[in-house]
């Protein structure tokens with residue numbers, strides 16, 4: 499966990515007196531106040547470099563700030579440390595026996611989420627932890643597209659982070675960091691975007707990272723799942739029971755984690771109770787016998803329970819999974835990685851999964867360091883993108899932090915994506 503001082507909270511008895519010091523005498527600038535109704539408090543932020551001061555003024559006699567001032571007089575009230583992943587931070591603190599006032603994050607100022615640590619665990623200081631929540635995607639967004647007779651719905655299982663260098667293989671940081679900015683641990687923020695195809699039946703392609711990762715991995719991968727697959731399904735008018743078929747492109751944890759869930763009894767079982775799970779046989783075999791290189795991404799708890807529950811259907815070759823939806827082996831990323839091609843009414847969409855994880859991966863040599871057979875990735879990507887450009891296919895980018903789908907355009911040897919979803 500990395501914690502940065504965000505601000506120092508100061509309880510104020512009389513705002514005019516406080517302003518005469520902080521604003522008039524010190525010459526600081528006071529921002530427009532923000533009212534936190536639930537706490538019956540008005541917060542005035544005072545920027546002071548990378549951190550700030552927060553002047554807290556009670557708006558009602560029963561406000562916690564009024565009680566604090568009544569008991570101890572005005573003065574230092576709390577400090578706020580900013581963390582990247584509040585959920586993971588709370589899990590880590592709890593595991594170390596730290597007494598928490600809030601076991602779950604709650605909404606704070608400026609769209610952030612916060613949680614307080616009890617002063618008895620923090621040497622007499624009231625400590626607030628805060629995570630900034632990016633404004634781009636506050637609530638689950640349902641992005642839909644009609645393709646002939648089929649409906650495509652791009653879902654979100656939140657965001658995660660992977661090492662930027664590993665995401666771009668041999669491409670130097672000076673080049674890739676122009677497209678995606680790394681954080682202070684050199685990680686880049688990536689989407690988790692399963693796709694629903696609705697036609698004769700309702701199919702889910704990949705299922706996100708799921709909720710079985712422990713606190714350590716949650717921190718390492720910077721999971722942001724305040725809004726996850728269940729929220730996204732609900733926003734699309736679907737439930738886990740709506741899904742007839744779950745199709746996996748491959749079994750890495752960021753695609754297969756959501757195939758299973760831990761029940762109340764602690765046992766892991768299929769996440770979608772009515773679904774048949776379709777997996778490529780070669781991928782299944784590789785994932786069930788991981789080696790030293792592949793072990794970090796293949797967690798059998800994500801898929802082995804499917805066989806035990808007898809809901810697993812292994813597919814050997816490129817084939818049609820339901821009318822309009824077929825799989826095509828790409829290899830490269832894993833030897834049996836497959837892309838999904840959806841066709842209806844003369845239109846084509848391609849779910850490229852980890853073959854082209856983000857729009858920054860369009861150039862052929864921009865291949866992930868994770869890929870087991872990078873030359874195969876380059877070959878298949880060249881074919882797939884050439885077809886997409888020629889046919890005007892809609893491409894889905896499972897890990898792009900912003901673009902769920904777009905049309906690939908090529909001109910003068912340069913390729914880019916015109917966003918559709």
Ligand SMILES: [Zn+2]
Pocket residue numbers: 748750831852
């Ligand atoms: Zn993968």
Ligand SMILES: [Zn+2]
Pocket residue numbers: 750752753852855897
């Ligand atoms: Zn992936």
